[in-house]
Amino acid sequence: MTAVRLDRLTKLYGATAAVDDVTLEAREGELLVLLGPSGCGKTTTLRLVAGFVEATSGTIRLGGRDVTREPPYRRSIGLVFQNYALFPHLTVFENVAFGLRRRRVAEAEIGARVRRALGLVRLDGFEGRLPRQLSGGQQQRVAIARAVVIEPDVLLLDEPLSNLDAKLRHDVRLELRRLQKALSITAIMVTHDQDEAMAVGDRLAVMGSGRIQQVGTPAELYRSPANRFVASFVGRANFLDASPAPGGFVLASGLALASEHASASAGTVMIRPEAVEVAAEPRPGPNQFPATVDAAAFLGASWDLELALDGGERLMATVPAARAGTEDWSSGRRVFVRVDPAAAVGIPGSERPATPAHHEETPR
Amino acid sequence: MVRSGLTAAGLLAPASAVVAVGLVLPLVLLFRYSLNRFVPGQFMVEALTAENYVRFAADPYYLAILRTTILMAVGVTLVCLVLAFPVAMVLARARGRWKTVLLLAVVLPLFVGNAVRAAGWMVAFGQRGVVGSLMEAAQLPPVTLMYTPFAVFVGILSVNLPFVVLTLSSVLEGIDERASEAALSLGATPAAAWRLVTLPLSLPGVLAAGVLCFILTMNAYATPVLLGGPRFRMMAPTVAGEVLQQSNWPFGAAISFVLMAVTLALTAGANILVARRHRG
Numbered sequence: 001m002t003a004v005r006l007d008r009l010t011k012l013y014g015a016t017a018a019v020d021d022v023t024l025e026a027r028e029g030e031l032l033v034l035l036g037p038s039g040c041g042k043t044t045t046l047r048l049v050a051g052f053v054e055a056t057s058g059t060i061r062l063g064g065r066d067v068t069r070e071p072p073y074r075r076s077i078g079l080v081f082q083n084y085a086l087f088p089h090l091t092v093f094e095n096v097a098f099g100l101r102r103r104r105v106a107e108a109e110i111g112a113r114v115r116r117a118l119g120l121v122r123l124d125g126f127e128g129r130l131p132r133q134l135s136g137g138q139q140q141r142v143a144i145a146r147a148v149v150i151e152p153d154v155l156l157l158d159e160p161l162s163n164l165d166a167k168l169r170h171d172v173r174l175e176l177r178r179l180q181k182a183l184s185i186t187a188i189m190v191t192h193d194q195d196e197a198m199a200v201g202d203r204l205a206v207m208g209s210g211r212i213q214q215v216g217t218p219a220e221l222y223r224s225p226a227n228r229f230v231a232s233f234v235g236r237a238n239f240l241d242a243s244p245a246p247g248g249f250v251l252a253s254g255l256a257l258a259s260e261h262a263s264a265s266a267g268t269v270m271i272r273p274e275a276v277e278v279a280a281e282p283r284p285g286p287n288q289f290p291a292t293v294d295a296a297a298f299l300g301a302s303w304d305l306e307l308a309l310d311g312g313e314r315l316m317a318t319v320p321a322a323r324a325g326t327e328d329w330s331s332g333r334r335v336f337v338r339v340d341p342a343a344a345v346g347i348p349g350s351e352r353p354a355t356p357a358h359h360e361e362t363p364r
Numbered sequence: 365m366v367r368s369g370l371t372a373a374g375l376l377a378p379a380s381a382v383v384a385v386g387l388v389l390p391l392v393l394l395f396r397y398s399l400n401r402f403v404p405g406q407f408m409v410e411a412l413t414a415e416n417y418v419r420f421a422a423d424p425y426y427l428a429i430l431r432t433t434i435l436m437a438v439g440v441t442l443v444c445l446v447l448a449f450p451v452a453m454v455l456a457r458a459r460g461r462w463k464t465v466l467l468l469a470v471v472l473p474l475f476v477g478n479a480v481r482a483a484g485w486m487v488a489f490g491q492r493g494v495v496g497s498l499m500e501a502a503q504l505p506p507v508t509l510m511y512t513p514f515a516v517f518v519g520i521l522s523v524n525l526p527f528v529v530l531t532l533s534s535v536l537e538g539i540d541e542r543a544s545e546a547a548l549s550l551g552a553t554p555a556a557a558w559r560l561v562t563l564p565l566s567l568p569g570v571l572a573a574g575v576l577c578f579i580l581t582m583n584a585y586a587t588p589v590l591l592g593g594p595r596f597r598m599m600a601p602t603v604a605g606e607v608l609q610q611s612n613w614p615f616g617a618a619i620s621f622v623l624m625a626v627t628l629a630l631t632a633g634a635n636i637l638v639a640r641r642h643r644g
Binding site for chain 2: 050051052071072073075076077078079081083085086087088089098099102103143146147150156
């Protein structure tokens with residue numbers, strides 16, 4: 001097991017920083033997810049670690065080894081691409097054996113290790129097939145087997161699930177997670193899909209404009225995002241302009257909102273939609289506001305409501321269908337909204353990702 | 365269905381007519397001529413004889429011409445592929461304005477006709493030519509370049525290179541760059557990644573470009589005539605000589621068919637060879 005350390009890593013294309021002073025660690029055996037919109041620098045970061053892009057400054061360490069100036073073939077990395085990138089002219093067996101042959105592993109051992117790797121991804125018996133004879137999901141599993149069979153120091157996954165359809169994506173991501181834990185291999189995965197990131201990642205690093213915006217467990221990022229960019233990228237959120245007040249905030253409309261997370265520097269209050277309680281009658285407790293239902297959508301397990309507070313603020317609310325019972329949340333209905341003071345989180349005013357993204361994602 | 369069939373037929377008709385009138389008909393005629401008898405003074409006498417083919421196969425002079433032509437074609441094709449491959453890779457990976465510039469640089473020589481380019485090589489290779497003067501300045505012993513097989517070789521090479529580069533690069537563009545990146549990540553050096561991934565995947569393009577170059581060389585006319593001089597003979601000039609100078613149409617037609625048959629046979633052979641290797 002090897003930790004991956006990026007220290008003040010920067011990649012400039014001309015005057016634009018695709019990766020801007022990134023310091024980050026993937027701990028031993030951890031699956032770290034780089035999450036961000038396209039063009040945020042996450043793919044460039046991954047390609048820097050892989051060695052396909054040369055760093056402008058900063059260092060990359062695998063274990064204690066500084067590999068910043070090493071070419072890709074001396075780095076001991078396993079790489080899984082979005083488009084699988086299998087060798088189309090080689091059989092499944094030879095695809096998986098490729099890295100072992102480059103390492104001059106004995107023929108008998110190659111056979112055993114390839115079969116074990118294919119067993120791990122449940123493709124026993126597919127040795128003789130060509131990639132074009134496999135489904136997309138099977139091809140991706142071959143790509144995973146090919147990457148892990150060489151027992152790399154770090155497994156790099158570049159949007160590995162994006163080319164798969166929704167059902168398959170769910171299965172493969174569970175399998176990826178299981179495999180990564182079973183092999184206890186340090187892994188860095190790039191994705192723009194927050195569900196995927198939260199499902200597989202031990203920790204997430206949210207990137208925007210080439211910079212790390214925040215690093216933490218999915219729960220940490222969800223509950224206490226460092227800024228509005230992170231909050232909006234990890235889950236859905238309501239953002240209300242507010243100014244700090246004793247015991248909470250005062251909203252722009254003048255409503256007082258009690259909060260357990262008040263901070264003097266906060267200019268915005270974030271409330272997750274599922275933390276907004278909606279009832280027909282007022283109930284005892286703080287943060288009770290009359291409101292009108294603007295739009296209502298029944299999603300099976302829950303209702304999605306758009307509410308207008310009487311002060312003018314607008315709120316999205318997700319109300320469990322079971323709790324809502326037979327209530328009719330049709331638009332125009334008058335309701336009472338309640339926000340748990342623990343769920344009203346102050347975040348710095350209008351903080352966005354540090355600089356707007358001008359650069360393209362790495363050229364393909 | 366019927367309508368689209370008719371539309372397709374309508375779209376294909378003009379080209380098909382041109383091919384039929386301009387290629388198939390003359391070929392049939394030429395083949396018929398090749399079976400006629402040549403009687404000096406009488407031009408061409410109707411007959412059904414294989415004597416023209418027998419004459420070609422029995423005369424070491426003509427067989428040597430065929431051998432020279434095949435050797436030249438194989439040699440030019442191999443050197444062309446080696447020289448063109450790196451250029452084609454750069455061209456295939458170039459992007460944006462840089463690509464346009466490169467593409468133009470490759471295509472530009474095609475704007476100048478074969479004969480004009482051969483004339484250019486004559487200037488370079490002549491007694492007091494560019495190469496000769498340079499060697500003199502370097503105090504190297506003078507070498508004869510003009511009217512040598514080497515001059516023809518270089519001349520045809522320069523004519524064919526753009527075609528080979530363009531054919532190769534269009535195939536290389538279709539190869540996923542991530543596949544060679546995957547090879548690098550698995551520990552292959554750039555050379556190994558090229559040999560084990562890029563080259564096998566580009567084989568169909570190598571074949572197409574090689575076949576094109578081979579056919580162009582087998583049928584080369586202007587370059588061998590202008591750079592090879594009177595004593596260097598290849599097939600196409602020989603055909604022209606028989607028809608234009610000797611007025612021996614039957615024998616010229618027979619040589620044409622020998623040239624065509626040999627070209628087709630060797631091309632088909634190469635195709636089968638590569639197809640077998642490609643399948644592993």
